[in-house]
Amino acid sequence: MLPWFVSYYHTIVSRLSANRLHHALLLAGTEGIGKLQLAEHIAKFMLCKMPVDEQACQRCQSCQLFAAGTHPDFHILQSERQIGVDLVREGISKLSRTSQLSGNKVLIIPAAESMTEAAANALLKTLEEPTANTYLILVTHQLSRMLPTILSRCEKHVLVPPSTEQSLSWLKQQGMGEVTEAQLHAYGNAPLKVQRSLSTESGIQYTDFVAALDNIIAGKGDEMQFAGEWQDEAKRVVSWCQHYVHQLYIRNQSQSAFSVYNECIKAHVHLQNPGVNKKLVLSTLLAQFSHLDMT
C-alpha cells in the first residue's frame, strides 16, 4: 500500500464494510501518484472472502485468484488508445453475469477520461442502475476531460499527491535512495513516474548505475565493460550521467563537472545517429568521469 493513500484506503473500505459506499467511485489526481494501485487495492478488498482489519486476507481463493491476475469477477478496461464503446460494452456484459465466486464484482476503468462519448454513454446505464454487488472504480488524471454525465453519477475523490518527504522516502524503500528533490520535481513530484523511468525492463537499475559510476570515478571501474553492458540502454545511461554531473555541479560548481555535463550533451547528439557505435560513445563519456573533481 502506498503510504500516502493509507488514510483514503481506510476511509473507503470502512464505508464499504458499513454498506455506505457508493457503487461507482472516481479516483482523480495527478498522474504518477499511484491511483490505479489504490484502485486495485480497494478492489482486492472488495473481493476478498475473509478480510482482516480492513485488509484483504491474501489467503482466500479470491485473493489468490486476484494475485494471479485470473479473478473471474474482477475486470479492468485496458486500452492503448481511447476506450471505445465495444470495450465498455464488453466490460458491462461481464459485470451483468452472476458473480462466479458468489461475492462482489469489480470493474476498474483506468484513464477514464479517454472514453469516447459513445463509450461514456454506454456506461451511463450501468452507473445509474448497476447489477447487485457491483462496483465500478474509474481513475483519471484529467478530471476536466470527464463528461459531466459521468461525473454526476460517481462519488468523486480528488486524491492529494504525496509530500516531497513521502515520495523520497518511498523511492528509497524501492531502492532508489539517490533520487534527489530536483529530480522528483522534474517528474512533476510523481514518485511512480520517477520509479518507472529509473527501472527498466532489461534490468539496469539506477542504484546499480550509480554504484558502477562511483567505481569509475574512484578509478576502480572498467568503463569499457560497463559501456558494453549498458549499450542497449545508452540514451537512458547518458541521461543518468547528465543528471549525476548536474547534481555535482550544483554542489561544487567545479569546472570538471561543467565540462562532463557538456560531454553528456554531445553524447546525446551522437546517439541520435542510428549507425553510431553506442559502446564507444558510452565508454568515451564514462572515461571522463574519472577526471571529475568530487570535492
Ligand SMILES: [Zn+2]
Ligand atoms: Zn482474501
